[in-house]
Amino acid sequence: MAELLVLGIESTAHTFSCSVVRKGRKGEILSNVNSVYRPEKGGIHPREAARHHTAVAPEVLKECLDAARVGIGELDAIAYSAGPGLGPCLRVGAVVARALAYRYGKPLVPVNHAIGHIELGRLLTGAKDPVVLLVSGGHTAIACFGSRRWRVFGETLDLTIGQLLDQFGRAAGFPSPSGPLIESLAKRSDRFIDLPYVVKGNDVSFSGLLTAAKKLLSKEPLEDVCYSLQEVAFSMLTEVTERALAFSEKGELMVVGGVAANERLRSMLEFVAEEQGAELKVVPKAYSGDCGAQIAWTGALEFEAGISVPVDEAFVRQDWRFDRVEVCWSS
Amino acid sequence: MLELVRLVKKGAEASVYFASWFGEPAIAKVRFPKAYRHEKLDRRIRVSRTSSEAKFIREAREAGVPTPLIYFVDLKNTAIVMQYVDGPRLKDVLSPDTVGLCREVGRLLARLHAHGIVHNDPTTSNFILHKGRLVMVDFGLSIHSERLEDRAVDLHLLKEALAGGHSDIAPKAFSEALSGYSEVLGEGAKASVVRRVADIERRGRYA
Numbered sequence: 001m002a003e004l005l006v007l008g009i010e011s012t013a014h015t016f017s018c019s020v021v022r023k024g025r026k027g028e029i030l031s032n033v034n035s036v037y038r039p040e041k042g043g044i045h046p047r048e049a050a051r052h053h054t055a056v057a058p059e060v061l062k063e064c065l066d067a068a069r070v071g072i073g074e075l076d077a078i079a080y081s082a083g084p085g086l087g088p089c090l091r092v093g094a095v096v097a098r099a100l101a102y103r104y105g106k107p108l109v110p111v112n113h114a115i116g117h118i119e120l121g122r123l124l125t126g127a128k129d130p131v132v133l134l135v136s137g138g139h140t141a142i143a144c145f146g147s148r149r150w151r152v153f154g155e156t157l158d159l160t161i162g163q164l165l166d167q168f169g170r171a172a173g174f175p176s177p178s179g180p181l182i183e184s185l186a187k188r189s190d191r192f193i194d195l196p197y198v199v200k201g202n203d204v205s206f207s208g209l210l211t212a213a214k215k216l217l218s219k220e221p222l223e224d225v226c227y228s229l230q231e232v233a234f235s236m237l238t239e240v241t242e243r244a245l246a247f248s249e250k251g252e253l254m255v256v257g258g259v260a261a262n263e264r265l266r267s268m269l270e271f272v273a274e275e276q277g278a279e280l281k282v283v284p285k286a287y288s289g290d291c292g293a294q295i296a297w298t299g300a301l302e303f304e305a306g307i308s309v310p311v312d313e314a315f316v317r318q319d320w321r322f323d324r325v326e327v328c329w330s331s
Numbered sequence: 332m333l334e335l336v337r338l339v340k341k342g343a344e345a346s347v348y349f350a351s352w353f354g355e356p357a358i359a360k361v362r363f364p365k366a367y368r369h370e371k372l373d374r375r376i377r378v379s380r381t382s383s384e385a386k387f388i389r390e391a392r393e394a395g396v397p398t399p400l401i402y403f404v405d406l407k408n409t410a411i412v413m414q415y416v417d418g419p420r421l422k423d424v425l426s427p428d429t430v431g432l433c434r435e436v437g438r439l440l441a442r443l444h445a446h447g448i449v450h451n452d453p454t455t456s457n458f459i460l461h462k463g464r465l466v467m468v469d470f471g472l473s474i475h476s477e478r479l480e481d482r483a484v485d486l487h488l489l490k491e492a493l494a495g496g497h498s499d500i501a502p503k504a505f506s507e508a509l510s511g512y513s514e515v516l517g518e519g520a521k522a523s524v525v526r527r528v529a530d531i532e533r534r535g536r537y538a
Contacts, residue, residue: 146498153495201488242343
């Protein structure tokens with residue numbers, strides 16, 4: 001099989017990133033350059049994030065190609081994140097991808113961002129048929145593969161875990177994304193304050209927890225609130241993950257998405273993986289958040305299976321659910 | 332006098348044992364502490380689910396939904412001893428030939444809903460096929476509610492379990508369940524719950 005060189009462009013939310021991967025018999029990330037939009041205060045404003053992406057795009061792209069020592073002419077295909085995500089942000093990545101594809105006559109490959117997290121996770125962890133826990137700002141879902149699709153086994157009924165952490169962080173005056181600061185403050189406490197714990201079957205609900213935790217901010221020490229918030233939210237995720245492992249009887253648990261970097265969540269998941277006889281595989285920290293590599297790698301898998309779109313049909317879809325994607329490639 | 336004979340299933344939430352209760356065959360469902368979560372939180376979850384499960388198993392029977400008889404509730408050890416119901420789980424017998432069983436699943440859920448109960452974990456593991464009838468178990472997450480949202484979550488959970496565990500027949504199985512649901516609660520109730528299920532699905536991803 002000939003080797004493929006694919007450029008991936010990621011721009012679903014706060015991160016603009018480019019990456020080049022090589023796919024032979026194995027996959028190799030040749031470069032991955034991220035530029036993250038960090039608002040001075042508050043959360044991500046889609047328009048401001050898109051402005052950031054537009055401003056940094058040429059430099060990120062150049063740096064990515066230089067680091068990979070690859071010229072645009074050598075590429076076999078250009079992949080871009082087509083959704084789900086914030087419209088203005090998605091469109092920046094799509095415009096860059098379409099422009100390059102048109103100018104250099106390269107095939108264009110749309111990639112679902114969540115599938116990107118999963119496929120890159122499989123490449124990097126070697127997981128074969130795992131229960132997937134996808135935890136990020138955009139998603140909180142548990143999925144298993146069956147009949148050519150990733151099937152959602154459980155998910156959040158309202159906020160994602162990333163939204164919970166960021167919205168709590170915003171109320172506490174933390175910079176966005178707030179997860180890392182919440183984690184480091186939580187490490188300083190072991191005093192547990194009761195907060196709403198809502199699990200419905202395989203689904204979780206975080207909205208009541210967010211409201212209650214915000215109310216505690218003015219009454220209790222910050223470390224204790226951060227600690228209790230993490231304990232409750234991650235216990236909920238761990239419980240539903242254990243349910244999925246018990247129900248599906250799969251031997252692997254793979255964790256992907258930005259919140260996979262949290263050590264407390266990881267230690268809880270280690271417990272249930274062991275209880276249920278599954279091997280825990282966590283995507284490496286450098287690739288847990290949004291990155292071009294997830295798009296480039298999935299794009300390579302798709303392109304090899306014959307997927308590409310003409311420039312004038314290269315869409316973005318803000319609400320493109322990952323369980324709607326028919327997986328016709330093998331990896 | 333309880334004697335645990337053998338572990339039947341180590342679930343996510345509890346371990347289920349085949350047991351002997353004063354010499355009679357029984358099932359013991361024990362919620363052991365979960366080491367991953369804070370002790371205080373862990374105790375709270377185990378006690379409240381044990382006592383509420385026993386209560387809902389009884390109430391469900393009053394609603395016309397077959398459930399095991401409760402023999403004993405031990406809150407100190409967070410354990411419930413109940414009737415042994417012989418038979419396979421729906422999960423293990425559901426196939427293109429038996430997809431009609433899902434109609435009964437829909438009926439049972441509707442009967443619960445009609446009595447103000449929401450099961451909150453209607454997966455195919457939680458129905459036992461006993462002498463041609465479905466017996467419903469695992470009420471640890473059940474709540475009292477007549478809200479459309481909560482009822483829709485119940486059906487959404489069923490849909491997820493079908494998609495996750497029976498992807499080949501999931502659409503057919505779910506539509507059977509909806510038919511059974513409307514047999515009990517009527518076409519109007521079914522239509523509004525189906526609309527809300529669609530809402531919930533749109534919400535969970537990229538809000």
